[in-house]
Each structure stands twice: as C-alpha cells, then as structure tokens.
Amino acid sequence: xxxxxxxxxxxxxxxxxxxxxxxxxxxxxxxxxxxxxxxxxxxxxxxxxxxxxxxxxxxxxxxxxxxxxxxxxxxxxxxxxxxxxxxxxxxxxxxxxxxxxxxxxxxxxxxxxxxxxxxxxxxxxxxx
Numbered sequence: 001x002x003x004x005x006x007x008x009x010x011x012x013x014x015x016x017x018x019x020x021x022x023x024x025x026x027x028x029x030x031x032x033x034x035x036x037x038x039x040x041x042x043x044x045x046x047x048x049x050x051x052x053x054x055x056x057x058x059x060x061x062x063x064x065x066x067x068x069x070x071x072x073x074x075x076x077x078x079x080x081x082x083x084x085x086x087x088x089x090x091x092x093x094x095x096x097x098x099x100x101x102x103x104x105x106x107x108x109x110x111x112x113x114x115x116x117x118x119x120x121x122x123x124x125x126x127x128x
Contacts, residue, residue: 002026002117004096009122012086016126020081022096022119029053029072032098034079035111036070039121040092048094050107051079059107063089086126093121 008020022034035050049070050059058070069082079096097115099105104114 004098004117004119006094006096006119006122009094009124011125011127013128014087014126016086017082017084018086018124020083020094020096020122020124021078022081023076023078024098024117025077027117029077029079029098030074031105032100032116033105033107033111034070034072034096034098035107035115036079036081037095037097037112038090038092039095040089043092045095045112047112049081050111052105052107053079054105057107083124086124088126091124091126093123095119095121 005023030053033052036048037045038048039045048061051070067085071080096119098117099111099114100116104111
C-alpha cells in the first residue's frame with residue numbers, strides 16, 4: 001500500500017520540543033519533495049517546511065525559522081520535523097505530503113496542490 005504515515009505528535013508546554021516523523025511505505029522518497037503543513041483550529045492548512053530529496057534544498061515558513069528543522073533519513077524512508085521552542089500558536093494538526101513531479105520535487109510551487117500522497121495527520125497541542 002502506497003502511503004505516508006505521520007507520528008510523533010502530542011501535548012507539550014510552551015518552550016517544549018517534539019519530533020514529527022513522516023514515513024513512506026510502498027514507494028521511495030528519493031525522488032520526492034516532502035512538505036509539512038500545519039492546520040490550526042478553524043484555519044486553513046499552511047505550509048511549514050519542505051525538503052527536496054532531489055537536491056536537498058529546504059524551505060521554512062517565517063513563523064518557524066530558527067525553531068523547526070526538517071531532515072531526511074534515506075535509510076528509513078522518513079522525513080522528520082524537529083520542532084523546538086514550541087508556542088501555543090503551533091497547536092494544530094500537522095500533515096506531510098509528497099510530490100514527485102518537477103518543479104514541485106524541488107520544493108518549488110504549491111507542493112500541496114501537486115502532492116501525490118498525503119498523510120493522515122498528527123495532532124500537536126502546545127499549552128500550559
């Protein structure tokens with residue numbers, strides 16, 4: 001079965017950390033860009049960070065620069081999102097999506113619109 005599976009969500013206090021995982025099964029992420037999206041309660045889904053497994057370029061939303069780090073582990077076919085110094089506004093569901101066509105596999109353009117696969121989402125709650 002071709003799918004992405006997210007994990008690693010949970011509840012933390014402000015200033016805490018979480019590491020989200022996005023693991024592909026049934027296909028190889030080597031030729032894909034993987035983007036993480038955040039959907040806050042009552043709001044639209046927004047791109048957070050993207051990594052291209054073609055050229056290893058990365059992008060970050062301004063709101064997470066310096067706090068979040070995206071990375072790939074080719075041995076486990078997994079993309080990680082390390083989230084540090086979490087804030088209440090980071091609360092929401094986090095989704096990963098993989099796009100395997102140019103130019104999207106360079107994290108260029110609307111990766112979400114061109115995604116071949118989406119994960120089911122993982123909940124992150126930041127609250128004191």
